[in-house]
Amino acid sequence: MEVEIEGQSDPGGYAPLILPATLRILGPGELPEPLPMNPARFFSGTDDCQRVEVRGVVQGFLPSEYGVTLIMDANPGHFSAQLSRAVARDPAALVDAEVKLCGVGATVFNTRGEVTGTRVMTSIQRDLVVEKPPPAPDAVPMVTLDRLLPFRAEPIGPHRVRVEGTVTYCFPGKFFYLQEGVSAVRVETTSPILLYPGDRVEAAGFVEMSRLIGTLSDATVRKTGVAALPEPVVISPEEIFVINDVAVKAGQVALPHDYDGHLIRCRARLLALQSESDGDVYRALVLERANTLGKGTLIFRALFDDAKMKSLETLRPGSELEITGLVQLDYAPKDLTSRISRTVPVRLELILRSAADVVVLSQPSWWTAGHLTAVLAAVLLALGAVMVWSLQLKRQVRRKTKLLAREMHARRDASIEFQATLRERTRLATNLHDTLLQTISGLGFQIEACEAEVIAPRGEDPPPGHLKVARRMVDHAAAELRNSVWALRSLPLNGVELPEALGAIARRLGAGHPTTIEVRSDGDLSRVPDFIAGNLLLFVQEALHNSLKHGHPGSVMVEIAAQESPDRISLTVRDDGSGFTPGAQAGVVQGHFGLQGMRERIERLDGTLKIQSAPRKGTTLHAEVPLRNYDDEIAEPPVAGMQTPA
Numbered sequence: 001m002e003v004e005i006e007g008q009s010d011p012g013g014y015a016p017l018i019l020p021a022t023l024r025i026l027g028p029g030e031l032p033e034p035l036p037m038n039p040a041r042f043f044s045g046t047d048d049c050q051r052v053e054v055r056g057v058v059q060g061f062l063p064s065e066y067g068v069t070l071i072m073d074a075n076p077g078h079f080s081a082q083l084s085r086a087v088a089r090d091p092a093a094l095v096d097a098e099v100k101l102c103g104v105g106a107t108v109f110n111t112r113g114e115v116t117g118t119r120v121m122t123s124i125q126r127d128l129v130v131e132k133p134p135p136a137p138d139a140v141p142m143v144t145l146d147r148l149l150p151f152r153a154e155p156i157g158p159h160r161v162r163v164e165g166t167v168t169y170c171f172p173g174k175f176f177y178l179q180e181g182v183s184a185v186r187v188e189t190t191s192p193i194l195l196y197p198g199d200r201v202e203a204a205g206f207v208e209m210s211r212l213i214g215t216l217s218d219a220t221v222r223k224t225g226v227a228a229l230p231e232p233v234v235i236s237p238e239e240i241f242v243i244n245d246v247a248v249k250a251g252q253v254a255l256p257h258d259y260d261g262h263l264i265r266c267r268a269r270l271l272a273l274q275s276e277s278d279g280d281v282y283r284a285l286v287l288e289r290a291n292t293l294g295k296g297t298l299i300f301r302a303l304f305d306d307a308k309m310k311s312l313e314t315l316r317p318g319s320e321l322e323i324t325g326l327v328q329l330d331y332a333p334k335d336l337t338s339r340i341s342r343t344v345p346v347r348l349e350l351i352l353r354s355a356a357d358v359v360v361l362s363q364p365s366w367w368t369a370g371h372l373t374a375v376l377a378a379v380l381l382a383l384g385a386v387m388v389w390s391l392q393l394k395r396q397v398r399r400k401t402k403l404l405a406r407e408m409h410a411r412r413d414a415s416i417e418f419q420a421t422l423r424e425r426t427r428l429a430t431n432l433h434d435t436l437l438q439t440i441s442g443l444g445f446q447i448e449a450c451e452a453e454v455i456a457p458r459g460e461d462p463p464p465g466h467l468k469v470a471r472r473m474v475d476h477a478a479a480e481l482r483n484s485v486w487a488l489r490s491l492p493l494n495g496v497e498l499p500e501a502l503g504a505i506a507r508r509l510g511a512g513h514p515t516t517i518e519v520r521s522d523g524d525l526s527r528v529p530d531f532i533a534g535n536l537l538l539f540v541q542e543a544l545h546n547s548l549k550h551g552h553p554g555s556v557m558v559e560i561a562a563q564e565s566p567d568r569i570s571l572t573v574r575d576d577g578s579g580f581t582p583g584a585q586a587g588v589v590q591g592h593f594g595l596q597g598m599r600e601r602i603e604r605l606d607g608t609l610k611i612q613s614a615p616r617k618g619t620t621l622h623a624e625v626p627l628r629n630y631d632d633e634i635a636e637p638p639v640a641g642m643q644t645p646a
Contacts, residue, residue, distance in 0.1 A: 002029035014109040015048045034102045043077055045115040047105040054079070054120055055100050055131070057158040059206045060218035061091040069119075070094065071218075072101075073158035073206075082106075084123040095218065096134035096160045096206075102127040135159070137220070140204045145183035146257075148207045148214035162204040163187075163216065166227045168263060169326045169353055170195040171305075177261045177326055178203065179230055184261025186211075186328075189219040197353065200225040212331035212343045213260055232263040232324050237300055237348050238293050240264075240327065248334065248342040258345065260329040267361065270319045273312075274301070284349075285312065285358075287323065303328075304352040311355045318364025324357040325350030410604075411628075415531055417604075440474055447474060498525045498533050502540055502558055509544045516555040517544065523562030528569060532625060535605055536560070536571055539598050543573040543621050546594045551577025551619060567627050576618040582611055598623075 007020035034053035041047050042054070056072040056079070063069075068088040070081040081101055088094070103122030110116050122128070140162040148161065163185065165178030175188045176195055187203045195201065205219030240259045247254040268287035275283070282303040289298045302323055304312055315321075329345040352358065496504075499521040506517040528536075540558060547556055553575035560571045585595065595611070598621070602609040607625030 002026040014045065014107050014113050014115070037074070039074065039077055042105065043079070043118055045107040045109075045118060047118075048107045050105050051102065052105045052120065053100065053102045054081075055098070058091075058094045058097050058099060059158065060095060061088075072099075075158045079117065080119040082119055082121045083128065087122060087125050087128050093134075094130070096140075097130050098132035100129040100131050137162075137204060137222075145178065145180045145185045148185065148216070149209070158206070160204045160206055161216075162202060164200070164202050164224070166229065167195050167197055167199040167201060168229065168261070169197060169351060179261060179263075182257045184257075185214060185216060186261060187216045187219050187221075189221055191219070191221045193221050193223070195221070195223075198226055198229050199223055200227045212333075213258075213329065230263060232265040233259070234265050235259070236266050236292065237289060238291050238298050240329075240348060241298075241345060242293055244345050248344050258329065259327045260345075262327050263324065264327055264350070265322065265324045267320065267322050268300075270315055270317050270321055271299070272317055273315065282306070282351075283313075285315070285321075285323075287321070300348050300350070302350040302352055302358075304355075309352065309355045312352075312358060315358070315360070316364055318368065320361040322359040322361055323350060323352075325352045498528055498536070499560065501533070501537055502560065505537060505541050506544065506556075506558060509541070509548060513548055515548060515553055517558065518555070519558045519560075521560050523564075525560065525562050525569070528562070528627065532569070532605060532627065535601050536569075536623075536625075539571065539601055539623065540573060542594055542598050547573070547575045547577055547619065551575055551579065553577030553618065562627070568624050569627055571623045571625075572620065574618065574620045579613045579615050579617050579619050581615060582613055 002025075004024040004026055005018060005020045006022045007018045010017050010019050032051050034051045035047065037052055037054040038047075042052065054072070054074060056074040058070050059073050059078075060071040061068050062071070064082060066082065067085040068083050068091045070083065070088070070091065072079050072081055081103070083091075101120055101122065102124075103120040106119045106121055107115055108117035108119060140160050141156065142162045142164070145163055145165055148163075163178065163180075165180035165183075165185070168177045168179050168184070170176035172194060173190060173192060175186055178185055178187055178201065187205060189203070189205070200223070202222045202224055203216055203219045205216035208215055208217045244254050244258055247258075266289070268289045271286040271288050273283070274286055283306045284301040284303050287300055287302055289300075291298050302325055306313075328349045328351055330347040330349075331343040332346045334342055334344045499519060502521075503519045506519050510517040544556065544558075547553055554577075556573065556575040558571075558573050560569065562569050599609050602623045602625060605625040606628075607623055610622045611619070612622070613619040
């Protein structure tokens with residue numbers, strides 16, 4: 001198809017091109033005659049965008065975005081051919097065939113615009129002509145492994161050659177190694193056939209020298225049997241380098257061979273485990289050997305399949321190992337200025353077949369520089385932690401000491417207050433008994449005397465009524481005063497058990513009231529200190545007094561219990577009286593100190609007080625205090641002469 005293009009010229013990445021502004025189709029036309037292939041023009045890129053005719057042997061193929069890419073050998077000279085799917089329907093049938101191809105030449109170039117390769121592109125089916133089909137498998141010439149590319153009087157050309165040998169190592173779908181006698185070769189194939197070490201196979205492929213050592217590529221494989229694996233050769237890597245170096249200097253081949261592709265066994269020290277993968281296939285052990293044939297050391301790698309040999313990751317650097325592996329040499333040109341130039345091995349690697357190829361001869365000393373640094377760091381960290389902990393502990397001790405001192409002062413103050421209260425109550429009771437009570441009693445005696453004098457002159461006539469009233473008033477005042485004196489002097493236990501003291505208070509306060517007061521106890525109450533017991537007696541006395549005076553209950557229950565865990569004592573006073581609304585009762589402002597005094601008394605014992613009440617539903621006072629041993633010198637015994645009435 002002829003077209004007319006108008007646009008601007010552009011230097012392009014390699015050759016000039018046109019940036020079109022308009023394009024007009026003129027009509028059908030004829031293709032220009034292809035230029036015969038001129039290797040000098042074609043491989044230098046001069047035929048870029050020209051229609052050319054090339055001949056070559058197909059040595060392989062790759063799928064591409066637009067179809068298939070054939071790998072071609074023009075004998076000599078390699079290039080690629082990009083064909084549409086319509087042109088190359090069965091590319092596998094073209095491998096090892098001699099073909100003629102017409103198409104447009106194209107250049108592969110780098111970012112500097114320099115030629116790196118050439119190719120031919122076509123989408124016309126008739127442009128591909130098979131001039132000589134591939135030979136039958138049996139017709140492929142058989143060569144020995146050591147005769148892939150030797151000197152020949154006549155070249156064998158770019159076609160396949162066939163070899164035979166025993167598989168020593170296989171990476172499925174990638175490559176395998178064959179060995180026959182003292183010769184070995186690497187065979188690259190995409191064949192899905194499963195091979196195992198010891199299999200005898202025939203492989204037909206193209207000889208290529210990208211590794212600067214003969215390798216078979218794009219090989220087809222056929223199993224022929226099974227054979228014994230060759231024994232590993234005990235030889236050191238430095239000896240392999242020396243053998244090749246001697247051969248170069250003598251202008252001869254390495255004797256007995258260069259050891260590439262051979263199984264060897266040697267000893268080395270592990271330096272490190274290489275973390276990065278090699279082409280997402282291998283990991284590596286980095287090994288070191290003392291160069292026994294020269295100065296310094298030799299460092300090389302042992303490659304292994306990370307997915308199959310996870311146990312090798314546990315090896316410790318510094319271990320002495322015995323390694324069995326397949327030699328893989330990398331070559332490079334040497335001394336290009338000399339009369340005889342050679343390529344020599346510059347790097348050696350071993351390919352491990354399994355974890356059994358690595359034997360640990362000795363483990364490294366644990367005291368390595370790294371471990372020593374880690375231990376010192378840990379010791380310094382621990383020392384720092386101990387110092388910080390010590391400072392924190394000192395702060396905690398100071399804080400606890402202050403809290404303990406404050407608590408001891410509080411206990412001392414509470415104990416002193418309690419003893420002072422007892423002494424003051426005793427003094428007050430004694431004064432009331434010796435003064436006011438004696439005076440009232442004397443008044444009673446005087447009233448009795450008056451009654452006697454009045455009755456004597458009148459015979460049987462009764463005494464005047466006001467004397468009886470006065471008598472009753474005096475008796476009532478004396479009874480009330482005796483009750484007050486008893487209440488002031490009844491707190492210390494003096495050897496009486498706490499439940500008995502509570503019972504005495506209940507009987508005394510309940511006398512003359514229709515209310516039933518019951519006292520219940522539970523647990524061992526013999527270990528309650530007198531200081532705590534005295535305060536609890538005052539608490540119960542105030543609670544019963546308030547209940548009888550304000551609640552008018554039918555019954556009151558006093559329950560006291562000792563708890564082992566935690567070490568506390570609980571006291572409950574419960575009545576069924578009139579009750580009240582908590583918060584709405586008369587308090588300190590109105591001159592009523594009962595509830596406030598009970599709460600403060602329990603808090604001084606480091607306890608808690610809960611009050612539950614409601615109108616016509618009774619009142620419950622529940623107190624809990626911890627059992628503590630108070631200093632005997634602070635909590636002095638009660639004043640002599642004070643007794644607890646029965």
